[in-house]
Amino acid sequence: MGTMTTPTSRRVLLAAPRGYCAGVDRAVIAVEQALQQYGAPVYVRHEIVHNKYVVKTLEKKGAIFVDETEEVPPGNIVIFSAHGVAPTVHDEAKRGKLATIDATCPLVTKVHKEAVRYAKEDYDILLIGHEGHEEVIGTSGEAPDHITLVDGPEDVQNVEVRDPDKVVWLSQTTLSVDETMETVDALKGRYPNLLSPPSDDICYATQNRQTAVKQMGAQADLVIVVGSKNSSNSVRLVEVALGAGAKDAHLVDGAEEIDEAWLEGVGTVGVTSGASVPEVLVEGVLEWLAQRGYEDVETVTSATESIHFSLPKELRRDLRAEAKAATDGESAAE
Numbered sequence: 186m187g188t189m190t191t192p193t194s195r196r197v198l199l200a201a202p203r204g205y206c207a208g209v210d211r212a213v214i215a216v217e218q219a220l221q222q223y224g225a226p227v228y229v230r231h232e233i234v235h236n237k238y239v240v241k242t243l244e245k246k247g248a249i250f251v252d253e254t255e256e257v258p259p260g261n262i263v264i265f266s267a268h269g270v271a272p273t274v275h276d277e278a279k280r281g282k283l284a285t286i287d288a289t290c291p292l293v294t295k296v297h298k299e300a301v302r303y304a305k306e307d308y309d310i311l312l313i314g315h316e317g318h319e320e321v322i323g324t325s326g327e328a329p330d331h332i333t334l335v336d337g338p339e340d341v342q343n344v345e346v347r348d349p350d351k352v353v354w355l356s357q358t359t360l361s362v363d364e365t366m367e368t369v370d371a372l373k374g375r376y377p378n379l380l381s382p383p384s385d386d387i388c389y390a391t392q393n394r395q396t397a398v399k400q401m402g403a404q405a406d407l408v409i410v411v412g413s414k415n416s417s418n419s420v421r422l423v424e425v426a427l428g429a430g431a432k433d434a435h436l437v438d439g440a441e442e443i444d445e446a447w448l449e450g451v452g453t454v455g456v457t458s459g460a461s462v463p464e465v466l467v468e469g470v471l472e473w474l475a476q477r478g479y480e481d482v483e484t485v486t487s488a489t490e491s492i493h494f495s496l497p498k499e500l501r502r503d504l505r506a507e508a509k510a511a512t513d514g515e516s517a518a519e
């Protein structure tokens with residue numbers, strides 16, 4: 186092992202808010218609740234949220250993750266993930282005689298509704314997002330003939346529309362706020378009459394986590410973002426940290442993926458986590474750092490969040506029916 190330069194003061198800056206957003210919380214609870222209510226197995230189409238640990242934990246409890254609805258045996262329950270699905274997926278489930286629980290985040294549903302509305306008004310919709318991401322596939326499926334994907338500012342030159350005066354942009358919920366604005370500006374350069382959606386599609390959780398990492402990243406020699414590689418909002422946090430001036434930044438699924446060499450000469454380590462990451466994984470990272478002399482932890486808070494979404498309606502309906510049956514049973518017994 187080479188000699189390590191050890192800085193005299195070592196500390197951790199912990200970003201807040203970080204971790205679970207309201208949409209992820211709801212989706213994970215929906216699977217847990219479904220397992221409790223209907224018993225295992227419960228099928229889930231795609232990763233319920235993009236986090237390895239969450240998926241493994243739910244698998245242990247009896248959830249079965251499938252790539253396609255057709256893999257679910259008829260008569261079973263299938264849960265749709267927080268990222269949303271195209272209407273054709275709902276049709277497949279119907280054909281396969283499956284009961285469905287839709288755990289699509291309400292903020293993704295909002296974008297779906299905007300897509301449907303603008304398609305009805307016959308706009309060309311430019312959806313800013315990452316090609317192949319599940320959310321983008323779901324949203325595009327709402328109006329495949331009207332939606333064109335724009336994957337970043339460099340993709341703007343490839344866009345073709347029918348009428349340059351009847352174009353609107355929408356976006357994936359988990360993009361970088363700054364990069365999206367760059368893309369919008371480039372689009373406006375080509376289509377000066379480009380219409381903007383009534384409110385930003387990038388969700389509050391993505392925006393808040395980016396603001397927090399910007400604040401903290403500017404002071405950090407190293408930023409560790411806890412999150413899985415396929416988690417769009419987590420990957421963005423690494424980019425935003427570097428953009429804010431962090432000297433180095435890495436995405437890890439947990440403490441076991443941290444490379445000791447990253448600490449070389451590092452005084453301040455910034456820590457944050459993506460919207461699909463349970464806090465226990467961040468705690469693991471903090472413990473790992475503490476064992477290496479980074480015990481002093483300071484929280485850098487840039488916003489407080491109080492958003493909460495109620496469970497998917499199918500679950501609420503069955504919970505209510507169950508509660509009613511229980512009360513009826515009680516009164517019958519009286």
Ligand code: SF4
Nearest residue numbers: 206208209290358388
């Ligand atoms: S990151 Fe945003 S859009 Fe995605 S689940 Fe969380 S709140 Fe919903």
